Amino acid sequence: MLGIDFGGTKVAIATAGLDGEPLQFARLETEAARGAMQAVGRALERAKDLVALTQRARNGRCLAVGAVSPGIVYADRVLLAPNVPGWEELRLPGMLVEGLGHACTQVATDVKAAALAELRWGSLRDADPAILVILGTGLAAAIVIGGEVLQGANGAAGEIGYGSLRGATDESGAADGRAPLEEIAGGRAIGERGSRLLGGTLTAADVFVHTDPRARVLVEETLAELAVHVANMAIVIDPARIAVGGGLMSHREVVLAALEERLCAVPFPPELVAARFVHDGSLRGAIALALDAVTPR
Numbered sequence: 001m002l003g004i005d006f007g008g009t010k011v012a013i014a015t016a017g018l019d020g021e022p023l024q025f026a027r028l029e030t031e032a033a034r035g036a037m038q039a040v041g042r043a044l045e046r047a048k049d050l051v052a053l054t055q056r057a058r059n060g061r062c063l064a065v066g067a068v069s070p071g072i073v074y075a076d077r078v079l080l081a082p083n084v085p086g087w088e089e090l091r092l093p094g095m096l097v098e099g100l101g102h103a104c105t106q107v108a109t110d111v112k113a114a115a116l117a118e119l120r121w122g123s124l125r126d127a128d129p130a131i132l133v134i135l136g137t138g139l140a141a142a143i144v145i146g147g148e149v150l151q152g153a154n155g156a157a158g159e160i161g162y163g164s165l166r167g168a169t170d171e172s173g174a175a176d177g178r179a180p181l182e183e184i185a186g187g188r189a190i191g192e193r194g195s196r197l198l199g200g201t202l203t204a205a206d207v208f209v210h211t212d213p214r215a216r217v218l219v220e221e222t223l224a225e226l227a228v229h230v231a232n233m234a235i236v237i238d239p240a241r242i243a244v245g246g247g248l249m250s251h252r253e254v255v256l257a258a259l260e261e262r263l264c265a266v267p268f269p270p271e272l273v274a275a276r277f278v279h280d281g282s283l284r285g286a287i288a289l290a291l292d293a294v295t296p297r
Helices: 036-058 092-100 110-121 187-198 204-209 213-237 247-263 281-294
Strands: 002-006 010-016 022-029 065-069 105-109 130-135 139-145 241-245 271-274
Touching: 002 036, 002 092, 002 281, 010 036, 010 281, 022 036, 022 281, 036 092, 065 092, 065 110, 065 281, 092 105, 105 110, 105 281, 110 130, 110 139, 110 241, 110 281, 130 213, 130 247, 130 281, 139 213, 187 204, 187 213, 187 247, 204 213, 204 247, 213 247, 241 247, 247 271
Parallel strands: 002 065, 065 105, 130 241, 241 271
Antiparallel strands: 002 010, 010 022, 130 139
């Protein structure tokens, strides 16, 4: 199996056996400023190298490919994926089939695939309904009901990054190419806001550990806003469990404490846990997609 996770800041690639366990890994920077085509091209070349390496080591062949992307993946475009210039114009499924020469290829939204991996191997097992929240470069959630990941009428269920903000006077949103919640609480946004506030060029990780009291206030206010959106989801879905993954979970105690405080106020507080695959959930989801292509559940 080959899994590819196309992200806003990095591309992660892995081969895996039929048990879903990764065999070989590779990672490269997306280099988003250089556009979408070069990111896909470099990823495909590295993926072919990784498959060849695994085939030599295991004396086998690649049975299927699973790939995941931010946004909603259609055959001729990717919607709601603004972080890499040109990504929304990609015909991603066809590009992967052509570039890798493998007809058995499945492509899906990253957070929904990550939920599939958590449902099968991780923190969402035996929880119904359940929610996976991913806090990374962007923000998104996936909802699991009856053992299936909810897609929605347009494949956009759980896109919480497009949520409106409390007290906001600017009413622009997805129709204007905006993602209001993601623009303040996504990892990239936290880094940019911290840089403007404190000076220099900071990442979200830098802001979380910065000693300036203004950084602490920024983090606290951001997580408080995020927690309201997660709590509202919990009220609507009434999940048994919410799992949280993504890059911001490098500071899991701070993140989970903020979410827990707000979730305690909902009618039936769900169990709140860290995702099993905190940093590689989408890649594990890509592997799950590939497995489903050859061994349907």
